Amino acid sequence: MSRGLGILASGIVQGVGFSPFLYGLAKNLKLKGWVRNSSSGVDIELYGADDALETFMFELTNHPPKLARIDNITSHEILDSNFQDFKIIESKPETGNFLPISPDVAICEDCARELLDPTDRRYRYPFINCTNCGPRFTIIHDIPYDRPNTTMSSFPMCANCAEEYHDPLNRRFHAQPTACANCGPRVEYFENPDLSVFGEEAIQSARQSLKDGKILAI
Numbered sequence: 001m002s003r004g005l006g007i008l009a010s011g012i013v014q015g016v017g018f019s020p021f022l023y024g025l026a027k028n029l030k031l032k033g034w035v036r037n038s039s040s041g042v043d044i045e046l047y048g049a050d051d052a053l054e055t056f057m058f059e060l061t062n063h064p065p066k067l068a069r070i071d072n073i074t075s076h077e078i079l080d081s082n083f084q085d086f087k088i089i090e091s092k093p094e095t096g097n098f099l100p101i102s103p104d105v106a107i108c109e110d111c112a113r114e115l116l117d118p119t120d121r122r123y124r125y126p127f128i129n130c131t132n133c134g135p136r137f138t139i140i141h142d143i144p145y146d147r148p149n150t151t152m153s154s155f156p157m158c159a160n161c162a163e164e165y166h167d168p169l170n171r172r173f174h175a176q177p178t179a180c181a182n183c184g185p186r187v188e189y190f191e192n193p194d195l196s197v198f199g200e201e202a203i204q205s206a207r208q209s210l211k212d213g214k215i216l217a218i
Helices: 018-028 050-062 109-115 159-165 199-211
Strands: 002-012 032-038 041-049 069-078 086-088 188-192 195-198
Touching: 002 050, 018 032, 018 041, 018 050, 018 086, 041 050, 050 069, 188 199, 195 199
Parallel strands: 032 086
Antiparallel strands: 002 041, 002 069, 032 041, 188 195
16 A cells, blocks of 8 residues: 655755655655655655665664764655656755754765875865765854755865765765865965965965964964
């Protein structure tokens, strides 16, 4: 037997890989519907077999993403809306609602490995991050936690970053701070108006200044 289910999950459920997790779970269970961020949390509408819906609710409740903290889950029956697939849809701002945001998270093992890999396109890029790590609370302006509501809104993604961002199988899928040296923030070092360098040269200049006994302001 098939039926529809509407779900609202609240807590730290944005910026922690929650929607990609639900997307993969629904796809594996052959459920149809959608998921979206809202100012209240994460909204989900599902339609499918009873046993698949039960498995979905069990996994959501007991095995959410590592960085998530679910404070509350509510669900109710809904009518079949003739869903053809499962999608992540546009977020829904709601005036007056509040949602906790994840703190910034230290670099994960995967990003640390890429950071030190000379063959990786993010080699030694100091602002490397993914869905499992990086800035959250310190870059947000408003909820829902989407890129236009963060300080990353002024950094349009390059083609490579955009491809990762829109790929449900990539760990940077909907990672709002995702960037690289070609499109994201960069390090600048300057001593006076005549000396200003960027990127790796900036980091090495800062190191040399410390070796020379100079004092740096960051």
